Amino acid sequence: MDRQQTIGFILITFILIFWMWYVAPKPQDIKTQKTEVAPQTENKIAENPTTEAKKEEPPSAFFQSQTIKAEEIITIETDLYVAQISTNGGVLKKWQLKKYNLWNKKEKVDLIDQSLGGDLNLLFTSKDGKIINTKTHQFNFVKKLPARITLKENESYKIDLSLPSANGEIIKSFTFKNNEYVFDFDVELKNMNDVVANYEYQVEWENGLLYSERNSYDESSVAKSFVYSGGELTELDVANIGENLEISPNGNTDWVATRTKYFALAIIPQDKKATSAFLSGKHYEAKPMGSVEKYTIALTFPFKGEQNHKTNFKIFLGPLEYSLIKKLNYNLEEIMTLGWSWIRPITVYIFIPLFNFLHGFISNYGILIIIFTLVLKILMFPLTRSTTKSMQKMQALAPMVEEIKQKYKEDQSQANIQVMKLYRDYGANPAGGCLPLLLQMPILSALYSLFSNAIELRQSNFVFWMSDLSVPDVIFSLPFKIPLLGLQDFSGLALAMGVTMFLQQKMTITDPRQKALVWMMPVMMTLLFNNFPAGLNLYYFAFNIFAISEQIYYKNKKMKEPLKKVEKKGKSSWFEGVQRKLEESQKSQKKK
Numbered sequence: 001m002d003r004q005q006t007i008g009f010i011l012i013t014f015i016l017i018f019w020m021w022y023v024a025p026k027p028q029d030i031k032t033q034k035t036e037v038a039p040q041t042e043n044k045i046a047e048n049p050t051t052e053a054k055k056e057e058p059p060s061a062f063f064q065s066q067t068i069k070a071e072e073i074i075t076i077e078t079d080l081y082v083a084q085i086s087t088n089g090g091v092l093k094k095w096q097l098k099k100y101n102l103w104n105k106k107e108k109v110d111l112i113d114q115s116l117g118g119d120l121n122l123l124f125t126s127k128d129g130k131i132i133n134t135k136t137h138q139f140n141f142v143k144k145l146p147a148r149i150t151l152k153e154n155e156s157y158k159i160d161l162s163l164p165s166a167n168g169e170i171i172k173s174f175t176f177k178n179n180e181y182v183f184d185f186d187v188e189l190k191n192m193n194d195v196v197a198n199y200e201y202q203v204e205w206e207n208g209l210l211y212s213e214r215n216s217y218d219e220s221s222v223a224k225s226f227v228y229s230g231g232e233l234t235e236l237d238v239a240n241i242g243e244n245l246e247i248s249p250n251g252n253t254d255w256v257a258t259r260t261k262y263f264a265l266a267i268i269p270q271d272k273k274a275t276s277a278f279l280s281g282k283h284y285e286a287k288p289m290g291s292v293e294k295y296t297i298a299l300t301f302p303f304k305g306e307q308n309h310k311t312n313f314k315i316f317l318g319p320l321e322y323s324l325i326k327k328l329n330y331n332l333e334e335i336m337t338l339g340w341s342w343i344r345p346i347t348v349y350i351f352i353p354l355f356n357f358l359h360g361f362i363s364n365y366g367i368l369i370i371i372f373t374l375v376l377k378i379l380m381f382p383l384t385r386s387t388t389k390s391m392q393k394m395q396a397l398a399p400m401v402e403e404i405k406q407k408y409k410e411d412q413s414q415a416n417i418q419v420m421k422l423y424r425d426y427g428a429n430p431a432g433g434c435l436p437l438l439l440q441m442p443i444l445s446a447l448y449s450l451f452s453n454a455i456e457l458r459q460s461n462f463v464f465w466m467s468d469l470s471v472p473d474v475i476f477s478l479p480f481k482i483p484l485l486g487l488q489d490f491s492g493l494a495l496a497m498g499v500t501m502f503l504q505q506k507m508t509i510t511d512p513r514q515k516a517l518v519w520m521m522p523v524m525m526t527l528l529f530n531n532f533p534a535g536l537n538l539y540y541f542a543f544n545i546f547a548i549s550e551q552i553y554y555k556n557k558k559m560k561e562p563l564k565k566v567e568k569k570g571k572s573s574w575f576e577g578v579q580r581k582l583e584e585s586q587k588s589q590k591k592k
Contacts, residue, residue: 090139091118181318216290366462498526
């Protein structure tokens, strides 16, 4: 490589490193990785992150006559989850996913914090000036139900709960269907005209979703809440510990949602649109180490005093799997982390379909990633071929370039003209190796988004020590932290990727003056990738192996092909135009 190539290569390296640093999850203290527990098992936070203004101020004259009874719970089991409905508040109290384990692989993921009493409440102001939250009132099952209901095949089941008031009642209905993460939720206000004030009420999910991953810092980095209105998505992200934010977008609203890293909740009205939404979030420190973001989401609906007012909803509560979310046809895929807006189409229309297609034949995701990488390497062949050929040609011309520089060492301008003339005669382009690398960066960015957030890789075993492709594959740990770097745990795949990158550099860089580049980039990238998910590092490792094989092939092929000049055809190139301008500039200077 000559000076121009070296500068271009270094610039691309630093651009890539900056991008990786920018999108990488916040590194955490190593002790956190070893001692942090999932918030839904041991990290019960006493502080309730809900909005103070929404707490009820009892008593209300309209609900004083309630008879306090013992709590009744109905359990609903489907092929996908186990749910519980409680008469205390008429809430959804449990939502345990049967196909997903916690990070410790000993318990199933439960998205609802039962210690907070459950969720999915109604809020309104009564006509005696009290703020009513149905969560604090006791409902009754409308009819006698078995304690446990199991759904099979295409079965569904409806559960009705009633909250009587002085003159009417509130009915909440849940309809569960087997093999669906969506259930129907209906709200009915009967004869509530003399109870509900301000001509409106809210449907609220108060306590967010429980975390399920070991690294709560990583999970907090993607946790958010959303409101979708008029074809536009608005998000609320309380990114910093100690933040407590809220927004209240007005206008017809399609849905509200909140998410953690791999799971989501969405409240989607069916028969009428909400007139506004409410999102609030709080980011607080977890005990003993970690951080948690909790979001409250709510929709506001008009109530015009009808004798029988009813609103229907679809509630999604499940995994952020793209094909599953897309099939719902509510644009919920907008909440998924699939890269920046200009990169997202690459992920959505190329990588996800290819990934799903290959999974139809390959069940092991580690092997799938390797085959996926090979397919992408073939598709990217024109770019990498151009890079390799350009770099090899530049290496072959290096001795001639050095001769020209020595011959015109007193006239740098003339030396540049002669070097560019040499490149033109032999069809070499100094930027030919850099531009294809730049063109590959959107692809690398899209792959980062895919492999860093794909729930398919969560707890997916590959081989040997690689038991979870969604987290770093720690192969060994030091008894101490490395000063300045703060590293203690080391990823086997990151180290393997660094070795393959070193071999690539060794094969590419032959100029002794540039020998620092041989080890500099591999070391930096290894340190950077050390905290990345194993699936992403497996992709880069496999890509490097295929790239080395390609380089060896071209090197052996090139050894049999003599360096020769190219015939000039057609119009002059951009490169020749640059050369002419340099010659004209030199002639102009000589005349002066």
